[in-house]
Amino acid sequence: MSRRFGSQKLIYEINGIPVICRSLKNCLASQLDEILVITGSEREKVENVIRSSFPGEERIKIFYNNSYRKGMFSSFKTGLSLLDEQCKGVMMLFGDMPYVSSDIINILLDSWEKNLFIIPRAGGTLTHPRIVPSFLFEEFMKISDDGRGVDIIKKYSKEVREIIFKDNGMFRDLDVLLS
Numbered sequence: 001m002s003r004r005f006g007s008q009k010l011i012y013e014i015n016g017i018p019v020i021c022r023s024l025k026n027c028l029a030s031q032l033d034e035i036l037v038i039t040g041s042e043r044e045k046v047e048n049v050i051r052s053s054f055p056g057e058e059r060i061k062i063f064y065n066n067s068y069r070k071g072m073f074s075s076f077k078t079g080l081s082l083l084d085e086q087c088k089g090v091m092m093l094f095g096d097m098p099y100v101s102s103d104i105i106n107i108l109l110d111s112w113e114k115n116l117f118i119i120p121r122a123g124g125t126l127t128h129p130r131i132v133p134s135f136l137f138e139e140f141m142k143i144s145d146d147g148r149g150v151d152i153i154k155k156y157s158k159e160v161r162e163i164i165f166k167d168n169g170m171f172r173d174l175d176v177l178l179s
Contacts, residue, residue, distance in 0.1 A: 008042045010095050011049050020046060021053045022098035028059060029102035031109050032091065035060045036082060038075040040068025070145035077145065080137050088114045090137075093129035099170040100129060111163050117156060122165040126153075133159070 010020040017025075020037075027035045039046050043064055054060055065078040076092055083090060089112060093100060104120075108131055112118050118131035132140065139152050153160060165171070 008045055010046050011042075014098060018049050018053070019098045020050060020095045023093070023095050023100070024050065024054065024060060026098075026100060026102045026105060027093065028054075028057065030105035032059070032105065036079050037062045037095070038065050038079050039063070040065050040075060067145055073143060073148060074145035077141055077143075080141055083137070087134055089131050089133045091129050091131045097128065097171065099172070101170065104165070104170060105129065108163060111161060113161075115159060117153065117160045119153070119160060119162055120165055120171065121162045122167065122171045126162070127171040 011018045013019075014022065024035065024037070037050060037060060039062060047062055050060065050062060063078060063082060065075045067074040067078070072094075079092075080090065091105070091108065093105070108118050108120060108129060112131045115133050115135065116131075117133060117136065120127050120129070136152060136156065139155075140149060143149065143152070
Protein backbone atom coordinates (compact mmCIF):
# COMPACT_ATOMS: atom_id res chain seq x y z
CA MET A 1 0.00 0.00 0.00
CA SER A 2 3.10 2.23 -0.11
CA ARG A 3 2.49 3.66 3.39
CA ARG A 4 6.14 4.49 4.07
CA PHE A 5 6.59 5.89 0.57
CA GLY A 6 3.58 8.21 0.76
CA SER A 7 2.13 7.48 -2.70
CA GLN A 8 1.78 4.51 -5.05
CA LYS A 9 5.47 3.70 -5.46
CA LEU A 10 5.00 1.17 -8.26
CA ILE A 11 4.06 3.98 -10.64
CA TYR A 12 6.74 6.37 -9.33
CA GLU A 13 9.10 7.16 -12.19
CA ILE A 14 12.87 6.81 -12.10
CA ASN A 15 14.36 8.53 -15.15
CA GLY A 16 10.94 8.52 -16.80
CA ILE A 17 10.21 4.82 -16.27
CA PRO A 18 7.69 3.61 -13.64
CA VAL A 19 9.23 1.35 -10.99
CA ILE A 20 6.92 -1.57 -11.85
CA CYS A 21 7.93 -1.32 -15.52
CA ARG A 22 11.62 -1.43 -14.63
CA SER A 23 10.98 -4.56 -12.60
CA LEU A 24 8.89 -6.16 -15.33
CA LYS A 25 11.45 -5.33 -18.05
CA ASN A 26 14.03 -7.21 -15.99
CA CYS A 27 11.67 -10.15 -15.60
CA LEU A 28 10.89 -10.22 -19.32
CA ALA A 29 14.60 -10.15 -20.20
CA SER A 30 15.19 -13.16 -17.93
CA GLN A 31 14.52 -16.87 -18.33
CA LEU A 32 11.24 -16.71 -16.37
CA ASP A 33 8.47 -18.65 -18.11
CA GLU A 34 5.52 -16.64 -16.91
CA ILE A 35 5.07 -13.47 -14.85
CA LEU A 36 2.10 -13.14 -12.53
CA VAL A 37 1.61 -9.60 -11.28
CA ILE A 38 -0.54 -9.41 -8.16
CA THR A 39 -1.99 -5.94 -7.64
CA GLY A 40 -3.66 -4.41 -4.62
CA SER A 41 -3.77 -0.77 -3.62
CA GLU A 42 -4.65 1.61 -6.46
CA ARG A 43 -4.97 -1.36 -8.73
CA GLU A 44 -6.37 0.56 -11.72
CA LYS A 45 -3.40 2.94 -11.84
CA VAL A 46 -0.86 0.12 -11.60
CA GLU A 47 -2.66 -2.09 -14.12
CA ASN A 48 -3.03 0.78 -16.60
CA VAL A 49 0.68 1.56 -16.42
CA ILE A 50 1.54 -2.11 -17.01
CA ARG A 51 -0.90 -2.56 -19.89
CA SER A 52 0.16 0.64 -21.64
CA SER A 53 3.86 -0.19 -21.23
CA PHE A 54 3.60 -3.82 -22.33
CA PRO A 55 0.68 -4.06 -24.79
CA GLY A 56 0.08 -7.61 -25.94
CA GLU A 57 2.81 -9.09 -23.74
CA GLU A 58 1.54 -12.62 -23.13
CA ARG A 59 4.06 -13.56 -20.45
CA ILE A 60 2.60 -10.94 -18.09
CA LYS A 61 -0.66 -11.89 -16.40
CA ILE A 62 -2.28 -9.47 -13.96
CA PHE A 63 -4.42 -10.52 -11.00
CA TYR A 64 -5.98 -8.62 -8.12
CA ASN A 65 -5.52 -9.49 -4.45
CA ASN A 66 -8.68 -8.32 -2.70
CA SER A 67 -7.00 -9.05 0.67
CA TYR A 68 -4.02 -6.75 0.03
CA ARG A 69 -4.76 -4.71 3.16
CA LYS A 70 -3.76 -7.75 5.24
CA GLY A 71 -0.16 -7.51 4.09
CA MET A 72 2.26 -8.38 1.31
CA PHE A 73 2.16 -12.05 2.17
CA SER A 74 -1.49 -12.15 1.14
CA SER A 75 -0.36 -11.25 -2.39
CA PHE A 76 2.13 -14.12 -2.42
CA LYS A 77 -0.61 -16.49 -1.33
CA THR A 78 -2.90 -15.11 -4.05
CA GLY A 79 -0.20 -15.89 -6.60
CA LEU A 80 0.31 -19.39 -5.22
CA SER A 81 -3.42 -20.09 -5.49
CA LEU A 82 -3.26 -19.31 -9.22
CA LEU A 83 -0.47 -21.73 -10.10
CA ASP A 84 -0.90 -24.79 -12.26
CA GLU A 85 -0.50 -28.13 -10.45
CA GLN A 86 2.55 -28.94 -12.59
CA CYS A 87 4.39 -25.83 -11.40
CA LYS A 88 7.67 -26.94 -9.80
CA GLY A 89 8.60 -23.65 -8.20
CA VAL A 90 7.92 -19.95 -8.07
CA MET A 91 10.12 -16.88 -7.76
CA MET A 92 8.78 -14.27 -5.36
CA LEU A 93 9.97 -10.87 -6.59
CA PHE A 94 8.67 -7.57 -5.27
CA GLY A 95 7.64 -4.95 -7.82
CA ASP A 96 9.43 -2.20 -5.89
CA MET A 97 12.88 -3.71 -6.43
CA PRO A 98 13.71 -2.13 -9.81
CA TYR A 99 17.43 -2.92 -9.74
CA VAL A 100 17.14 -6.70 -9.53
CA SER A 101 18.44 -7.29 -13.04
CA SER A 102 17.65 -10.09 -15.45
CA ASP A 103 21.20 -11.34 -14.77
CA ILE A 104 20.42 -11.67 -11.04
CA ILE A 105 17.14 -13.43 -11.82
CA ASN A 106 18.95 -15.84 -14.17
CA ILE A 107 21.71 -16.56 -11.63
CA LEU A 108 19.04 -17.54 -9.12
CA LEU A 109 17.16 -19.63 -11.70
CA ASP A 110 20.39 -21.38 -12.76
CA SER A 111 21.11 -22.18 -9.09
CA TRP A 112 17.72 -23.76 -8.53
CA GLU A 113 16.97 -27.46 -8.24
CA LYS A 114 13.37 -28.57 -7.77
CA ASN A 115 13.61 -29.36 -4.06
CA LEU A 116 15.62 -26.33 -3.01
CA PHE A 117 14.52 -23.03 -1.56
CA ILE A 118 16.81 -20.41 -3.15
CA ILE A 119 17.49 -17.24 -1.15
CA PRO A 120 19.98 -14.53 -2.09
CA ARG A 121 22.23 -13.14 0.62
CA ALA A 122 23.60 -9.67 -0.04
CA GLY A 123 25.66 -7.61 2.35
CA GLY A 124 25.20 -10.36 4.96
CA THR A 125 21.39 -10.15 4.82
CA LEU A 126 18.85 -12.57 3.37
CA THR A 127 16.85 -10.76 0.70
CA HIS A 128 14.56 -11.25 -2.32
CA PRO A 129 13.77 -12.51 -4.91
CA ARG A 130 13.43 -16.03 -3.57
CA ILE A 131 12.59 -19.26 -5.33
CA VAL A 132 10.13 -21.45 -3.47
CA PRO A 133 9.86 -25.12 -4.48
CA SER A 134 6.38 -26.55 -4.99
CA PHE A 135 6.60 -28.93 -2.03
CA LEU A 136 6.45 -25.84 0.22
CA PHE A 137 3.43 -24.20 -1.41
CA GLU A 138 0.98 -25.80 1.02
CA GLU A 139 3.10 -24.71 4.00
CA PHE A 140 3.10 -21.12 2.77
CA MET A 141 -0.66 -21.18 2.19
CA LYS A 142 -1.13 -22.02 5.90
CA ILE A 143 0.62 -18.85 7.09
CA SER A 144 -1.65 -15.96 8.02
CA ASP A 145 -1.99 -13.21 5.40
CA ASP A 146 -0.04 -10.78 7.58
CA GLY A 147 2.64 -13.37 8.34
CA ARG A 148 6.13 -14.10 7.05
CA GLY A 149 7.92 -17.18 5.85
CA VAL A 150 10.81 -17.07 8.35
CA ASP A 151 9.56 -20.10 10.28
CA ILE A 152 9.39 -22.15 7.08
CA ILE A 153 12.95 -21.15 6.21
CA LYS A 154 14.07 -22.35 9.66
CA LYS A 155 12.01 -25.55 9.48
CA TYR A 156 13.40 -26.48 6.06
CA SER A 157 16.91 -25.09 6.52
CA LYS A 158 18.47 -28.19 4.94
CA GLU A 159 16.61 -27.42 1.71
CA VAL A 160 17.71 -23.77 1.67
CA ARG A 161 20.51 -22.75 -0.67
CA GLU A 162 21.85 -19.27 -0.17
CA ILE A 163 23.30 -17.53 -3.20
CA ILE A 164 25.86 -14.96 -2.07
CA PHE A 165 26.11 -11.54 -3.72
CA LYS A 166 28.65 -8.90 -2.70
CA ASP A 167 26.72 -5.73 -3.54
CA ASN A 168 23.32 -5.38 -1.93
CA GLY A 169 22.45 -2.10 -3.70
CA MET A 170 20.71 -4.00 -6.47
CA PHE A 171 18.48 -5.74 -3.92
CA ARG A 172 17.22 -2.63 -2.17
CA ASP A 173 13.59 -1.72 -2.48
CA LEU A 174 12.37 1.74 -3.38
CA ASP A 175 11.79 2.76 0.25
CA VAL A 176 15.48 2.22 1.00
CA LEU A 177 16.74 3.70 -2.27
CA LEU A 178 14.98 7.02 -1.73
CA SER A 179 15.51 7.40 2.02
